[in-house]
Amino acid sequence: MADRFLPAMILVGVAAAAVGAVVTFAVMRAPAAAPTTSATATPATIEGKPNFSGIWQANNEANWDLQAHAARPAAVTQQGIYPYDYARVPAAPVLALGAAGAVPGSLGVVQGDGEIPYKPEALARKQENAANWIDRDPELKCYLPGLPRAMYMPHPFQITQSTNKIHVAYSFTNTARTIHLDEVDGPPDDAWMGHSVGHWEGDTLVVNVTNFNDRSWFDRAGNYHSAMLKLTERFTKKSPDVIWYEVTIEDPEVYTRPWTIAMPLYRRAEPNMQLLEFRCNEFVEEFMYGSLRKEQLVRRWDGEMMSVEITRKIPEGDRFYEWYSK
Amino acid sequence: MRDRFSKLMMTVAIGTAAVAAISVSTGTSAQAPAEGFVMKTPWGDPDLQGIWTDEASTPLQRSPKYANQEFFTEEQRAELDKARSELLGRDRRVERGTELDVAGAYNAQFVSVKRTGLRTSMIVAPSNGRIPPMTPEAQKTMAADRDFRLALLQSTDTCKNESVACRGGKYDPKPSARRSELSPRYNTARMNRFDNPEDGALPDRCLTLGLPEFGANAGSFRRIVQTPNGVTMFYDVGQGQGWQRNIIMDGRPHLPANIRQWYGDSRGHWEGNTLVIDVTNFSPKTDYQGSRENLHLVERWTRTGPNTVDYQVTIEDPTVWTQAWTAKQEFALQNGKENRIYYEPRCVEGNYGLPGLMRGVRTDERAFAQRKGPDPAKRDIATDFVGVEDDPLQ
Numbered sequence: 245m246a247d248r249f250l251p252a253m254i255l256v257g258v259a260a261a262a263v264g265a266v267v268t269f270a271v272m273r274a275p276a277a278a279p280t281t282s283a284t285a286t287p288a289t290i291e292g293k294p295n296f297s298g299i300w301q302a303n304n305e306a307n308w309d310l311q312a313h314a315a316r317p318a319a320v321t322q323q324g325i326y327p328y329d330y331a332r333v334p335a336a337p338v339l340a341l342g343a344a345g346a347v348p349g350s351l352g353v354v355q356g357d358g359e360i361p362y363k364p365e366a367l368a369r370k371q372e373n374a375a376n377w378i379d380r381d382p383e384l385k386c387y388l389p390g391l392p393r394a395m396y397m398p399h400p401f402q403i404t405q406s407t408n409k410i411h412v413a414y415s416f417t418n419t420a421r422t423i424h425l426d427e428v429d430g431p432p433d434d435a436w437m438g439h440s441v442g443h444w445e446g447d448t449l450v451v452n453v454t455n456f457n458d459r460s461w462f463d464r465a466g467n468y469h470s471a472m473l474k475l476t477e478r479f480t481k482k483s484p485d486v487i488w489y490e491v492t493i494e495d496p497e498v499y500t501r502p503w504t505i506a507m508p509l510y511r512r513a514e515p516n517m518q519l520l521e522f523r524c525n526e527f528v529e530e531f532m533y534g535s536l537r538k539e540q541l542v543r544r545w546d547g548e549m550m551s552v553e554i555t556r557k558i559p560e561g562d563r564f565y566e567w568y569s570k
Numbered sequence: 571m572r573d574r575f576s577k578l579m580m581t582v583a584i585g586t587a588a589v590a591a592i593s594v595s596t597g598t599s600a601q602a603p604a605e606g607f608v609m610k611t612p613w614g615d616p617d618l619q620g621i622w623t624d625e626a627s628t629p630l631q632r633s634p635k636y637a638n639q640e641f642f643t644e645e646q647r648a649e650l651d652k653a654r655s656e657l658l659g660r661d662r663r664v665e666r667g668t669e670l671d672v673a674g675a676y677n678a679q680f681v682s683v684k685r686t687g688l689r690t691s692m693i694v695a696p697s698n699g700r701i702p703p704m705t706p707e708a709q710k711t712m713a714a715d716r717d718f719r720l721a722l723l724q725s726t727d728t729c730k731n732e733s734v735a736c737r738g739g740k741y742d743p744k745p746s747a748r749r750s751e752l753s754p755r756y757n758t759a760r761m762n763r764f765d766n767p768e769d770g771a772l773p774d775r776c777l778t779l780g781l782p783e784f785g786a787n788a789g790s791f792r793r794i795v796q797t798p799n800g801v802t803m804f805y806d807v808g809q810g811q812g813w814q815r816n817i818i819m820d821g822r823p824h825l826p827a828n829i830r831q832w833y834g835d836s837r838g839h840w841e842g843n844t845l846v847i848d849v850t851n852f853s854p855k856t857d858y859q860g861s862r863e864n865l866h867l868v869e870r871w872t873r874t875g876p877n878t879v880d881y882q883v884t885i886e887d888p889t890v891w892t893q894a895w896t897a898k899q900e901f902a903l904q905n906g907k908e909n910r911i912y913y914e915p916r917c918v919e920g921n922y923g924l925p926g927l928m929r930g931v932r933t934d935e936r937a938f939a940q941r942k943g944p945d946p947a948k949r950d951i952a953t954d955f956v957g958v959e960d961d962p963l964q
Contacts, residue, residue: 287798291612297797387919402816404795404802406619407612408906411795411802413814420804420814420913422793429909436914459919519816521831525776525918529767532918536928538765538935564929568922 290405294447294481297405299512299519302396302489305350307383309465310505311360312352318345319464320378337378340545340552353396355490355504360467366498373466379567381464385532386417386524388436390460391453391475392491392505394419400512402519410442410449415522423451431455434471449479470497485511532568608843609873613798616843618871621793621911622879622901624785626687627654629964630897632699636690640699650686653962658683669726670733673954684789686963692784694882695896701859708890712860714754719952721746722762726950735953745947758857762952764931767924772855774924776917778811780833780856781849782867782883784899791904791911801838801845804913812915817847825851830863832856845871861887877903927951 289295305313318334318341325331338345352358362370373380383389389397394414401414408426413419423442431439439455453475461468478490490506493499530542535556545552559567609617636642642650664671691699704712720739723729724746729736749763758779760771767775783790783805790807801817817838825835835851849867858865870882879901886894904911931951937943 286800287613290797295797297800382919385918388914388916402802404797404800404816406795406797409619409793409795411793411804413802413804413816418813418915420812420915422795422804422913426906428907431909431912436916436919439909516822518818518825520825520829521833523777523832528918529775533767533925533928536925536932537767538932541766558929564925565922568925 288484291407293444294449295405296403296410296449296479296481296487299400299402299517300487300509301398301400301512302507303510304353304396304507305348306353306396306505306507307393307398307463308347309350310352310354310463310467311465312354312358313347313350313465315349316347319347336552340547340550353505353507355506359503361500361503363498363500370466370468373461373468375466377464377466380466382460383464384528386528388419388460389414389416390436390456390462391421391438392477392493393460393462394421394437395489395491395509396507399522400517400519413519415519417522417524423449436460438473438475445478447481449477451475451477451479453477468498469493469495472497482508485513607874609876611796615796615798616840616845616873617796618794618801618845618873618879619796620906621791621904623789623791623904624687624899625684625789625902626900627684627963628687628689628692628899630692630784631701632691632693633964636699638698639690640694640697641688642686642690647686647688650963654683654686657961664733665731668731669950670728670731670735670953673950683961689898692897692899693895694898695884696893702891702893702895704860704890705888705892708860711755718748718751718753719759719761721748723950723952725945725948726762727948728950728953733953735950743948745945749947756855758855760952760954762950764928764951767928770924770927772857773809773811774927776811776921776924777832777855778807778813778915778917779858780813781852782858782869782885782897783807784897792901793911804911806911806913809917811917812912824848827851830854834865834867841870843872845869847871858885859890861885861890864889874900879903 286297287295290297317332318338320335320337321332322335324333334345354360360370378384383393383397394401394416397414397416399414399416401412404411404413408424410423410425412421412423419437421437421440423440425442425444428441434455434457436457436459438453440451440453442449442451444450456469456471456473458469458471458473472495474494476492476494478488480488480490482488487509488506489509490504492502492504494502534540534542535558540554540556542554544554558564611617611619632639662674664674693699693701696702716738720729720736723736724739724742725744726736729739729741732741753761757768758772760774761769763769772779783792785807790805792806793804795802795804799819801819803815803817804812805814806812813833815833815836817836819838821839822837824837825831829835830851830853832853832855834849836847836849838845838847840846847867847869849869850865852863852865854863856862856865864887866886868884868886870880872880874880881899881901882896883898884894884896885891931946934943934946934949938945
């Protein structure tokens with residue numbers, strides 16, 4: 245009966261039509277016993293181009309806020325005893341976490357004057373997003389992170405570079421994208437992670453990303469985009485273990501001009517490093533659906549300094565569905 | 571239980587264009603890999619790259635009527651294809667106005683089928699093409715789970731009408747006291763209760779089932795991308811469900827035993843032209859045919875021609891089966907220009923189903939308490955696919 249509500253309403257309308265593949269290959273014939281092992285070290289280049297293969301991670305505060313910001317006491321704050329912005333105190337949702345709930349400062353990753361050139365009405369929406377962070381940030385619901393956010397979340401990602409495809413696998417919620425270096429048709433629908441087509445400009449990998457939907461954010465500060473978003477990413481090796489990552493963001497619906505962010509991505513050089521699963525949709529089940537349990541499960545937490553009481557709410561009527569579509 | 575989920579996945583068929591699929595030629599031979607066929611990456615590894623799918627439909631287990639016949643004859647395939655094509659679009663129903671009729675919406679009018687494959691079963695070992703018997707312990711575990719699920723159904727019309735979904739159980743107008751119990755072990759399948767999200771099937775919760783992945787009826791896609799010392803696979807199994815595997819190729823041991831993953835831990839190496847992958851460290855929350863954290867897979871991927879990959883997987887769990895068993899599939903390369911794989915395992919992003927189901931049951935409970943509606947314990951919210959046309963191949 246529940247099939248009417250199958251999880252993904254997005255049917256894979258993909259051209260999955262299994263028409264016989266007509267592909268030609270240069271086929272080598274060799275004895276079955278030919279040695280097939282490649283060198284154990286990761287080569288610096290693949291067909292003369294820098295090899296970006298490996299596990300990488302940004303090491304910055306961009307996921308908190310792309311722009312320069314001072315450290316603050318908590319991800320969610322409320323007015324302190326003084327009415328000043330600089331004197332706010334942690335708000336209830338994060339108070340029990342102490343300093344672990346605080347936000348580190350940053351000089352920002354937005355290039356030039358550091359400003360995001362929002363149109364006035366778009367800036368108002370950004371501010372509203374920030375004020376409703378817990379209810380609105382797709383990260384908290386474990387939705388796909390979109391781009392460029394997936395590149396600087398506090399989670400590693402793995403690049404597998406071949407000759408005509410570069411696959412990027414993100415630890416966060418099994419996200420993935422393939423950067424197509426060869427000719428490929430566009431996706432059948434808009435997408436959280438867009439559609440990535442790359443080419444080489446010298447030793448720099450340039451990737452144009454289009455076909456986004458309008459649902460992902462850039463950070464926890466409410467910076468957002470519309471479905472008109474277009475990215476131009478530039479990957480340049482600074483050293484064997486550092487990629488300089490630059491991305492120009494265009495969206496005529498939201499910004500008055502293109503703007504650029506830039507940051508280093510560092511190799512996770514631990515010899516035993518591997519990408520582990522972070523299947524957070526399971527982790528956020530209580531956050532998302534706890535209010536719909538027959539009996540409330542997470543009610544109260546008792547520490548030495550405080551207790552935390554949870555009162556669940558179910559948005560009424562249409563707002564119930566609106567909440568899940570945010 | 572897994573079988574029911576496989577059927578769930580059939581719904582992906584919408585995109586799989588039945589008509590095109592039925593005209594596909596598998597264009598493959600049933601023989602072992604062509605001797606000496608090698609295709610290599612520029613750095614000298616065997617080349618398995620591309621988007622791959624099984625374009626034919628082969629039952630996992632061999633029907634007893636084919637006994638020890640490993641391959642269909644051409645005549646048998648033609649007959650099966652004819653019989654199966656005739657099912658397409660048939661709108662079989664059960665008694666109108668019943669819960670089960672609504673639940674049978676995904677009948678042959680909705681799904682599509684692929685052409686009958688060469689083999690009578692994917693299972694090639696043991697030689698009878700059947701999953702080996704379960705250990706006595708595993709049989710007990712499965713029986714306890716089944717009894718629990720039947721108890722939750724006992725006061726519904728499904729049992730009253732002696733539907734196949736109630737087989738092994740019996741109707742009792744009085745709801746079972748077991749409705750307030752936990753399932754005997756961590757739940758992975760749909761049950762006739764929605765007190766908590768954990769009462770839902772894993773796919774209801776956007777927790778896709780994982781390996782081994784045989785593609786159910788409508789098939790699934792996997793893209794392989796290689797780099798020196800690295801192989802990645804992205805699976806698109808339809809309905810917004812998919813996942814990735816990043817296979818560790820440097821010979822280091824498996825993850826520590828305390829790290830458990832939904833898709834396990836894959837360690838690969840090359841044996842001649844074959845990619846051999848050992849998969850362990852599965853989560854106790856996964857379930858493949860009753861096997862959970864002790865599931866152990868050994869996969870063998872071999873390029874057998876410009877457009878074919880031979881896939882074999884040996885499935886082992888001494889706590890569940892009395893012997894290991896091996897299944898085999900042949901994958902066909904898909905057109906690389908046509909972007910026929912969907913990289914986004916977007917599911918939770920549009921999952922109105924899970925909160926909708928839970929909210930529906932809470933609403934029913936309130937209505938019952940106010941004497942405005944039936945006892946939710948007497949409704950069947952779990953059964954589906956009753957009334958679906960039986961595929962003569964399965």
